[in-house]
Every structure is written in structure tokens, then in C-alpha cells.
Amino acid sequence: MDRAHGAALQLRQLPPTSSAHPLTELSFSYKENLIGALLAIFGHLVVSIALNLQKYCHIRLAGSKDPRAYFKTKTWWLGLFLMLLGELGVFASYAFAPLSLIVPLGAVSVIASAIIGIIFIKEKWKPKDFLRRYVLSFVGCGLAIVGTYLLVTFAPNSHEKMTGENITRHLVSWPFLLYMLVEIILFCLLLYFYKEKNANNIIVILLLVALLGSMTVVTVKAVAGMLVLSIQGNLQLDYPIFYVMFVCMVATAVYQAAFLSQASQMYDSSLIASVGYILSTTIAITAGAVFYLDFIGEDVLHICMFALGCLIAFLGVFLITRNRKKAIPFEPYISMDAMPGMQNMHDKGMTVQPDLKASFSYGALENNDNVSEIYAPATLPVMQEEHSSGGASGVPYRVLEHTKKE
Template identity: 70%
Template sequence: MAGVAYTTVGGDSYTENLIGTLLAIFGNLLVSIAVSIQKYSHVTLAGTKDPRAFYRTKTWWCGLVLTVLGEAANFVSYAFAPLSLIAPLNAVSVIASSILGFIFLREKWKPKEFLKRYVLSFLGCILTVAGTYLFATFGPNYHQKLTAENIVKQVVGWPFLLYVLLEIITFCLLLYFYKQRSANYLVVILLLVALLGSVTVITVKAVAGMLVLSVQGTMQLNYPIFYVMFVCMVATVVFQATFLSQATQLYDSSMIACVNYILSTSFAIVAGAIFYLEFNHEDILHICMFLLG
């Protein structure tokens, strides 16, 4: 799109991508550790009659602090690297949670299930590591400088407007079948979450990018688009949480986590490609290897 400034391929772009990638990996690791610590707190207090006893434990509060730090690192990472590179790195949390659950929490399986589940889990982790490596290696190198002017140009551009129109139509149809036709299938609910999530990641990257530029000295907080993006970010997060809460009442949490990761990551990559034009300067080989990841 004419008039949009991009970082050039070279030292600056590589450094920013590396910072964003490391922040995302670090943030997801912290979140995984935090979840394990909080789960450990709940496990140790399983026999306690007081349901709120965990609020008085240091381990639970330590987990909460690590969660906040991890999510903060994830938030800032979107300002430095392309959205299509950061979103799939949530897989780091999946791998870390599996390892910590087996070692730290000493989750055990029955002898008959051990071989099958251990082998499948190990194979899944290996494939996830390989896919994450391909994402990081062949992810887009170009990303837009997130000034308010550039974000406004993207918002009023026809690719994004067409994408939003199609997304609104799809969302309304799914919501109609979900609410009026009682089509409470897991895929339907998580598609609603993923559609909202694609807007969330766009706004998160915009808000994070403008905040970082403001901290660096280029003030962006006096532009209305910052507050529009912030409101959209909060609203979509709230509605996602609502739909996920409804899904947890109907389906197993492990199934929800897997399907939600796949759908949300896919929609996030598409949203980044359309709004931030992240693949416009990539060759066919890089795109194919990224899709393989």
C-alpha cells in the first residue's frame, strides 16, 4: 500500500524480529511456569475445606505475578516482530506445560496408557518444535512501523475493509446458528472466538507498537486511533472470554485448548497478512516453508 513505511531487511529488522521472538518465547515460558505453580498450589490444598485457601499461599501469588510478567512480555513482543511470527510461538507454552506437568507436577499415567500417551506426547512435542523452528526461520522479515498515520491508512484500506466485512458476515451467521439454532458445537464456538481473536491480535499489535514508539520519544497517544484500537482490543478480549467460558461448560478443556490454538493461530496469521501486509515482500519458498511449519 502506497505511503506505508516498512522496516528494511538488514540489521535493524533482524534485531527487532529477534527481540520480539525472544520476548514471546520468554513470555510463554513464564506463563507455563506460572500455571504449573498455581496448579501445584491447588493440588497441595486439594483436601482443604476452604475453597479460597489458595489465596493465602505464596505459591499461588508467585504464579499470578509470573503470569502478569509473561503476558506483559507477550504484549510487548507484538511491537517488535510481525504478527505472523509471534502468534504461532504460543506453541512454546504448550510444550513447556507438557514437560512441567510431567516432571514438576509428577502427573502419572496408568501403565496401560503410559506407552501410548508418552510416545504420542513426545512425537507431538518434536513436531511442535520443528514447526516452531520453521515459523521462526521462514517468518516474514518486513513489518510496518506502527505509527498512528500508518495504522489509519491500513484501517481505511480496501483489503482490510473487505476482510472485516467478510468476518462480520461470517460471525453473524455463526452467532445466529449458535444462539437461535442451538448449534453449540465446539468448532462453532471456537470459530467465534478465533474471529474475535483476529481483531484482538491486530489491535494488540497496534496498541503495543504505538506505546513503544511513545516510550521511545515519538508520541502516539494523542491520536484518536490509539484509543479506538484500545477499546476494540478490550471489547474483543471480553467477548472471547465469554465464549470460551461457555465452551468450558460443554467440552473438555484439553480439547478446547488444542482446537482453539489451531483456529486462533490460523486466523491471526491471516489477519497479519491482510492488515500489516506481512507477506508482501516474501518469496514463494519462504511462504511455503512457513505454511509447512
């Protein structure tokens, strides 16, 4: 009797079977993936709305004499608040979902900007002309949404607590050290060609941005994860690795913004958006797979479907940005001294090119409505010249003064 009672007591004290544990862990990982994905989508949507609000405010105050008049408007401050809220949502999303899931969701911002731009467009189009003009945007939005769905559905489900010990272990692992060595060599080579050889190709600049961005997102996930654990009661702020990651996050973000600013001065913003998204997402996913081992334990089907989702999202973003209206570049003026007899105008120091304030600019090859800068008149220097009588015609040219009506 005692033996049977002891056996029953031992059976009661046995831990639960491990067969239910994977299901519980899998359900928990899907829940965390969903929370992270929703936070990222919400954050990108809000940031896109905020940027468009601030852009709308700047356009309305374009003719104001006060360069800081937007500080006095509620619209600009609402945009700033929404931007901070959106960035906070994106930052928090890294603490819940794998890096490989959060990074490609940047396509949501491109989709939102395209839709907002179409809704608030001021031009009136016939339905047929409207569809012809924006068909690429609609197709791109559809592809980007399909790609986003595949990304969320087939994203890796590997979750690990972002403790100081785990991050330190990943930081000194051989795969990541080898990856860092390759990335540093590639970054130095690209920087050498960019600075010393004047290799201003957009791929070179955006590769520099993407390499820095991969380190930014790796450190952002570490910092966000340690902060969330600290808020939950498991304090991680006493680990030195937290401050190392924080400094790396800020430094790489600053240099990344500097290279992006240089790229925006040389290339169209839509081209930067599409190429930058593709390069940054690809390299960031690679960094997450090496540092956080995102795809460990995933089957081949999930990895292939995830890669397909990335490719579809890339194509969608490319089509959306390809359809954006490009700014008309400034047309060069006709060289006046290339015309016979125009050298005689130097004698009186006359203004050859009037200031550009009208819709049509004299001397330009075509209309320049989109030129925002106001160009001052260029006065030619007074030169004392003796013109020989052996010219094509002995009669001097008559200078006609142009008086501009206000």
C-alpha cells in the same frame, strides 16, 4: 583547479549508495524478529509455569474449609506475578515482530505444559510403560519444536513503525474493509446458529473465538507498537486511533473469554486447546496479512516454508493434547422404579440413593472416584397407595434400611 575542487566536494556530499541500505534494513528486521520471538517464547514459558504453580496450589488446598485460603500462600502469589510477567512479555513481543510470527508461537505454551506435566507426574511407571503412555506427547513436542524453528526462520521480515498515521491508513484500506465485511457477516451467521438454532458444535464456538481473537491480536500489535514508540520518544498517545484500538482490544478479549468459558463447559479442555489453536492461528495470520501486509515482498519459498512450519506445529499441538488424560464422565444411576416392587418403598419416604462420599457409590454402574461433587441423598415423597392383590405376588416387599458406617 577550482572546477576539480568543486567536483570533489560534490562527490563528498553525495549520499551513500542504496546498495548497502537493503542489507542494513534486512539485518535490522532480523534483529527485531529475533527480539520479538524471544519475548514471545519467554512469555509463553513463564505463563505456563505460572498456571501450573497456581494449579498445584489449588490442588494442595482442595480440602481447606476456607475457599480463599490460596490468597495466604506464597506459591499462588508467585504464580500470579509470573503470569503478569509472561503476559507482559507476550504483549511487548507484538511491537517488535510481525503478527504472523508471534501468533503461532503459542505452541510453546502447550509444549511447556506437556513437559511440566510429565516431570511432576506422581504415578510411578516402568520405562517401557512410561514410553508407551507418553509416546504421543514426545512426538508432539518434537514436531512442535521443529515447526517453531521453521516459523522463526522463515517468518516475514516486513517491519513498519506503528505510528498513528500508518495504523489509520491500514484501517481504511480497501483490502481490510473487505476483510472486515466478510468477517462480520460470518460472525453474525455463526452467532445466529449458535444462539437461535442451538448449534453447539465445537467448531462453531471456536470459530467465534477465533474471529474475535484475530481482531484482538491486530489491536494488540497496534497498541503495543504505539506504546513502544511513545517510550522511545515519538509520542503516539495523542492520536485518537490509539484509544479506539485499546477499546477494541479489551472488548474483543472479554467476549473471547466468555465464548471460551462456554466451550469449556461442553467439551474437553484438550480438544479445545488443539482445535482452538489451529483455528485461531490460521485466522489471526490471515488478519495480519491483510491489515499489516506481512507477506508483501516475500518470495514463494519463504511463504511455503512458513506454511509448512505452521502445519507441523499444528500437528504437534494436536498430538500433545490428544494424549492428555480425559476426565471420566459421571455414570448415571440405575432407575429404581424400573425394578419390580420398588414402588412400595414410596410408602415410607425412604432414601433410595445414599450420599456419594465413599469410593464406591451404591447404585452406580461402576466406580466413581473422579466425581468431585458430593451428591445429597434423594428422598422419595411419601405417597398413599392401595396396592391391588392381583400383583405378581401377594407378599409385600420388605424394605431394608441401609445404615452407613462413619
